[in-house]
Amino acid sequence: xxxxxxxxxxxxxxxxxxxxxxxxxxxxxxxxxxxxxxxxxxxxxxxxxxxxxxxxxxxxxxxxxxxxxxxxxxxxxxxxxxxxxxxxxxxxxxxxxxxxxxxxxxxxxxxxxxxxxxxxxxxxxxxxxxxxxxxxxxxxxxxxxxxxxxxxxxxxxxxxxxxxxxxxxxxxxxxxxxxxxxxxxxxxxxxxxxxxxxxxxxxxxxxxxxxxxxxxxxxxxxxxxxxxxxxxxxxxxxxxxxxxxxxxxxxxxxxxxxxxxxxxxxxxxxxxxxxxxxxxxxxxxxxxxxxxxxxxxxxxxxxxxxxxxxxxxxxxxxxxxxxxxxxxxxxxxxxxxxxxxxxxxxxxxxxxxxxxxxxxxxxxxxxxxxxxxxxxxxxxxxxxxx
Amino acid sequence: xxxxxxxxxxxxxxxxxxxxxxxxxxxxxxxxxxxxxxxxxxxxxxxxxxxxxxxxxxxxxxxxxxxxxxxxxxxxxxxxxxxxxxxxxxxxxxxxxxxxxxxxxxxxxxxxxxxxxxxxxxxxxxxxxxxxxxxxxxxxxxxxxxxxxxxxxxxxxxxxxxxxxxxxxxxxxxxxxxxxxxxxxxxxxxxxxxxxxxxxxxxxxxxxxxxxxxxxxxxxxxxxxxxxxxxxxxxxxxxxxxxxxxxxxxxxxxxxxxxxxxxxxxxxxxxxxxxxxxxxxxxxxxxxxxxxxxxxxxxxxxxxxxxxxxxxxxxxxxxxxxxxxxxxxxxxx
Numbered sequence: 001x002x003x004x005x006x007x008x009x010x011x012x013x014x015x016x017x018x019x020x021x022x023x024x025x026x027x028x029x030x031x032x033x034x035x036x037x038x039x040x041x042x043x044x045x046x047x048x049x050x051x052x053x054x055x056x057x058x059x060x061x062x063x064x065x066x067x068x069x070x071x072x073x074x075x076x077x078x079x080x081x082x083x084x085x086x087x088x089x090x091x092x093x094x095x096x097x098x099x100x101x102x103x104x105x106x107x108x109x110x111x112x113x114x115x116x117x118x119x120x121x122x123x124x125x126x127x128x129x130x131x132x133x134x135x136x137x138x139x140x141x142x143x144x145x146x147x148x149x150x151x152x153x154x155x156x157x158x159x160x161x162x163x164x165x166x167x168x169x170x171x172x173x174x175x176x177x178x179x180x181x182x183x184x185x186x187x188x189x190x191x192x193x194x195x196x197x198x199x200x201x202x203x204x205x206x207x208x209x210x211x212x213x214x215x216x217x218x219x220x221x222x223x224x225x226x227x228x229x230x231x232x233x234x235x236x237x238x239x240x241x242x243x244x245x246x247x248x249x250x251x252x253x254x255x256x257x258x259x260x261x262x263x264x265x266x267x268x269x270x271x272x273x274x275x276x277x278x279x280x281x282x283x284x285x286x287x288x289x290x291x292x293x294x295x296x297x298x299x300x301x302x303x304x305x306x307x308x309x310x311x312x313x314x315x316x317x318x319x320x321x322x323x324x325x326x327x328x329x330x331x332x333x334x335x336x337x338x339x340x341x342x343x344x345x346x347x348x349x350x351x352x353x354x355x356x357x358x359x360x361x362x363x364x365x366x367x368x369x370x371x372x373x374x375x376x377x378x379x380x381x382x383x384x385x386x
Numbered sequence: 387x388x389x390x391x392x393x394x395x396x397x398x399x400x401x402x403x404x405x406x407x408x409x410x411x412x413x414x415x416x417x418x419x420x421x422x423x424x425x426x427x428x429x430x431x432x433x434x435x436x437x438x439x440x441x442x443x444x445x446x447x448x449x450x451x452x453x454x455x456x457x458x459x460x461x462x463x464x465x466x467x468x469x470x471x472x473x474x475x476x477x478x479x480x481x482x483x484x485x486x487x488x489x490x491x492x493x494x495x496x497x498x499x500x501x502x503x504x505x506x507x508x509x510x511x512x513x514x515x516x517x518x519x520x521x522x523x524x525x526x527x528x529x530x531x532x533x534x535x536x537x538x539x540x541x542x543x544x545x546x547x548x549x550x551x552x553x554x555x556x557x558x559x560x561x562x563x564x565x566x567x568x569x570x571x572x573x574x575x576x577x578x579x580x581x582x583x584x585x586x587x588x589x590x591x592x593x594x595x596x597x598x599x600x601x602x603x604x605x606x607x608x609x610x611x612x613x614x615x616x617x618x619x620x621x622x623x624x625x626x627x628x629x630x631x632x633x634x635x636x637x638x639x640x641x642x643x644x645x646x647x648x649x650x651x652x653x654x655x656x657x658x659x660x661x662x663x664x665x666x667x668x669x670x671x672x673x674x675x676x677x678x679x680x681x682x683x684x685x686x687x688x689x690x691x692x693x694x695x696x697x698x699x700x701x702x703x704x705x706x707x708x709x710x711x712x713x714x715x716x717x718x719x
Contacts, residue, residue, distance in 0.1 A: 070639040075538045098529060098641030235691060261692035264642055265635055266442060267682075273438050274686040277429035293636050300545075300634075301437045301557075301564060320541040321636040328546075386541075 059089075060354050062347060063113035064122045065106060066096035067149070067205075070263070071289045072319050073339050076385040077124075077149070080343030088351050092122075100290075101202065101263045103127040110134045114143060120350035124149040128206045135159040144353045148346035149339070150207040161353055164345045164363045166337040168207045171367030172214025172287065175314050175335050178369055179215075179283045180222045182312045182332055186282050187228060187253060195254045197275035197284035199291040201263040203237035211287050211316070212238055212257065219255055228252040235259040254280070260294075268294025276302050281311055289317040292334065296325050306330045318384040326372055333371035336383045341365050408658040409670040411709055416676050419702075423684035430687040433564075437557070440566040443679040444556060444630035445470060447572050449650035450657075450675045451579050451668055452623025455616040457654055458583075460596040460663025461510060461517030463617060465502060465524040466624040467646030472532030473498040473628035474638045478540035481549065488549040491542070495632070496625035502528065503621015507614030525644070533640035542632045553633045568630060572672070575626075579619075580668040592616050596663025649678050652703060677702070 064081060066074050078094055085092060095113065097105035106126045111134055113121055121138060123145055125131045131152060138145050139159035147155075148164040179196065180187075187194055196219060200212045216238065220230045231251035232242045238257040239245065248254060256275050260267035268286070272295040275281055284305075286292030292315030299305045305313040306329050315322045315334035325331040342365050352359050370380045423430045449466045456463040476498055477491035502524060509520035543549035556568030583589035591612040594602040603609040632638060657674030659666035681702060685695040 068641055069533060070539065070641055072539045098533075098644070099639075234689075258686070259692055261696050262645075265637060265639065267692075269635075270438070270442070270683055271686050273435070273683070274429065277432060277435065277687070279429070290639075297634075297636050298438070300636075301434045301441065319539065319637065321544070324544055 060091075060119040060351060062090060062092040062120045062122060062350050063116060063118040064092050064094040064346075065110050065113055065124065066094060067100045067106070067124045067126050068096045068098060068102070070099055071317070072385050073289055073317050073337075076339040076383070077343030079385075080340035080345075081122075081347050083340075084344045084347035084351075088348065090347060090351060092347060093118075096124075097126065099263055100126055100205070103130050103204070107131060107134060111137070114138050114141060117141070118143065119354050120144045120146065122146050122148055122346040122350060123152075125152050125205070127204045128152045128154065129204075132156065144350060146346050146349045146353070148342050150205050153206065162349045162359045162361060162363060164342050164349060164365060165207065166342070166367045167364050168210035168367075169214035169217075171316070171335050171337065172211035172216075173218035174214075174367060174369050175285055175287075175316065176215040176218030177222065178333055179285055179312060179314050180219055183283050184222075184226070187223070188226065190252070193251055193254055193280060195256055195275070195278050195281040197272070197281055198238075198255065198257045198287060199268050199272050199275070199284070199294055200235070200238070200257065200259050200287045201268060201290045201294075203235055203259050208287060209237070209241075213241055215285055215287065216242060216255055216257070219253070223253050230255055232257060263290055265290055265293045265297055269297035270294075272298040273302065276304055276311060283312040283314075285313075286315045289315075289319050289322065292316055292322050292325075292331075293319070296321055296330065299330065318386075320386045323375070323384055323386070326370065327375060329372060333369055335367050335369055336380065337367050338365045338383050339385070340383065409667055409673055412657055412670060412673040412677060415702075415709075416673060416680060419677070419680045419684065423680070423687060427684075427687040427689075430684060435683065435687070437564050437566050439676075439679050439683045440569050441557070441634045442683060443675060444568045444572060444634065445627040446646065446649045446653060446678060447672055447675045448575070448623050448627035448630055449646065450653045450671045451575060452620040452627075453647070453650050454579075454654045454659050454666050454668060454671045455583075455592055455619045456506075456510075456517060456521075457651065457659045457661065458592050458596045458663055458666040459613055459616045460599070461613075461616070462521060462651065463503075463506060463620040463624075464518065464521040464647050465506060465528055466620060466627070466650060467648070468525050468528040468532070468643040469499065469502055469621070469624045470628045470631055470646060471638060471640070471643030472528040472535075473502075473625055474542075474632045475532035475536035475540050475640060477628065478542045478632060478638055479536040481542065482540055483536075488543060488552050491632075492552060492629055495628040496622065499621040499623070499625020499628065500618060501621070503618040503624070504614070506621065507617035510617060511610045511613035525647070529641065529644065532643075536638075536640055539640065540638045541636060542638070544636070552629070556630055556633045568633075576668050576672050583666070583668055588612065588615055588619075593664055593666070596660070596665070598664075650675070653678050656703060656707065 095109045103126045107130050110131055114137055121143055136156045139156055144161050145159055146162045147160050151163045151165050152160055198215055200208050202208055216232055223230045229246040229251045230253045231246045231248040232239050232255045233248055234257035258271035260271050268291045276298055284295055286295040295313055304311045313331045315331050318336050322334055326334055345363055349359050368380050374380055453463045453466055473495040477495040480486045480494055481488055481491040506521055506524055509515045510517045545553045558565050558567055591607050595609055595613055653675035654671045655661050656677055657670030681699045
């Protein structure tokens with residue numbers, strides 16, 4: 001009996017230790033790894049400019065809550081934060097849930113961050129609605145919050161002092177423009193409706209939904225200019241936001257939007273397979289790293305993308321797989337953000353706030369279209385992380 | 387004399403004929419679902435769709451074959467899902483970051499699987515931790531360990547790159563046709579493990595432990611060893627599953643994998659492995675896995691949105707289990 005009690009207590013202790021250690025240790029280690037492996041070439045022009053604006057940091061300690069460490073995108077953001085840390089003499093601790101769909105876990109981490117009473121918090125929210133109460137608490141405790149990567153539009157007034165994000169709507173529109181340009185002639189000469197696909201990893205985060213809608217609205221705008229009608233079908237969240245949606249039966253272009261149950265590559269690839277298997281599909285867009293990799297995974301079997309294929313593909317963000325696809329022509333290109341600059345600016349802005357300086361409410365960072373010919377350009381290459 | 391007391395009890399609990407009947411029902415469900423999806427979606431009726439279903443089935447099937455053994459002892463192994471991702475991250479990290487040959491990465495997957503399986507086995511068998519708790523702990527360890535070691539998303543070499551040969555283990559291209567040879571390996575492993583289960587001491591004692599552990603021990607069987615071995619088998623197959631996952635998917639993301647084990651465990655139970663131990667079939671397990679994979683691939687094709695896909699999958703699985711229970715009750719009557 002005593003043996004059983006000891007074993008049970010030991011097990012409980014083991015579980016408790018692991019739960020407690022899980023988030024922060026992982027984040028600290030990953031950031032250290034990322035810093036040593038990726039810091040060298042990433043001194044982009046933008047990053048240098050942004051340091052001029054920042055002031056020396058003093059002994060501030062910031063808590064950073066990212067969406068997850070799932071993709072290398074977040075590692076690039078942490079590289080930027082490490083740069084800010086060295087230049088400003090601040091410290092930070094980064095945490096994030098295991099997956100971008102672990103919304104409740106992230107809210108817990110945010111609450112823990114608030115309870116540790118840091119000088120400020122940098123937040124990339126998994127769900128723009130779920131963090132509102134926590135932001136109110138941060139406001140009550142007078143802890144300044146800077147959102148980066150993803151905005152929280154309904155945040156309690158005064159809680160989020162600045163938002164450092166890519167103009168996601170514009171970035172999505174950029175992809176829409178490039179894809180439309182590539183299939184314009186095909187649309188013009190089509191005798192039957194054609195299909196353009198869009199795979200979004202979720203319908204809960206502001207950046208993905210803004211990006212998805214940016215793409216959709218741009219395609220509709222360009223198609224209308226050419227006298228074509230577009231019917232947006234698929235995921236209710238996205239379809240519901242389209243104004244004057246045409247009926248599928250009357251449309252020249254069917255824009256099919258797919259969202260998987262979880263933010264994983266395999267589920268994104270199943271959704272992509274479905275669209276790419278349709279005989280009338282002429283183009284597909286994966287709106288972030290996970291979704292774009294899902295499209296590429298589906299293409300391994302279907303082999304319909306690229307110069308010899310029947311479907312034009314484009315992605316978003318970078319990572320070794322997407323870079324290889326752009327480089328060999330499987331994707332006509334992709335839009336990359338500046339995660340490094342975003343991470344760096346988030347901490348610089350927090351430092352400025354702590355120093356009592358006034359900061360811009362919205363600090364936009366750039367999204368760039370890159371293809372096989374522009375991947376090595378000076379303003380693009382630093383943002384193409386592995 | 388002592389052994390004779392155990393073996394008939396096992397035989398009585400898992401006569402091959404009875405399980406075959408259940409496997410047959412699951413097979414009919416698979417055929418029914420396949421026909422349904424073919425009728426509902428023209429784009430589903432393609433050769434490449436079958437390849438996709440097989441692609442997504444390998445890692446679940448391999449995990450399921452392995453986890454069937456702990457299940458048949460009356461335990462469970464929850465660590466295989468996050469384990470798969472952890473082993474794949476470690477293997478890929480050795481290749482990508484340390485420039486080691488792909489063979490080393492593949493071996494690392496299997497080695498890590500074996501070690502983690504052995505740890506689970508020791509915790510359950512020798513330290514007598516409840517299997518659910520022990521493997522829940524190692525599941526969490528795996529989830530963090532992969533992230534800590536690899537530190538970021540890992541891409542194994544793509545097919546065209548040096549070292550990309552390993553992707554041909556599961557799929558080769560002859561002319562312009564894709565041949566899913568991974569399915570052949572899965573079938574061979576099913577035959578091998580069916581033989582192990584039904585005709586070797588390892589298999590028979592695994593079932594005996596699940597049927598009545600105390601009686602098996604009193605019969606003179608080294609229960610601790612065979613109990614541990616069931617978890618080693620599970621770990622080994624999680625290692626193989628890691629290889630198949632790395633070969634099929636472009637990138638392995640840290641922090642993922644939780645939930646994979648449920649598809650494998652669910653598949654095994656639908657396929658006739660008793661959740662309380664003592665009975666099971668490897669062939670049935672494979673069929674059970676295909677029910678999952680068909681639903682996972684087929685439901686998006688009929689235009690069902692993500693949340694509905696999960697609801698329907700849950701309902702179909704309840705249906706499949708109910709058919710089994712009803713059939714068993716009729717059999718007992």
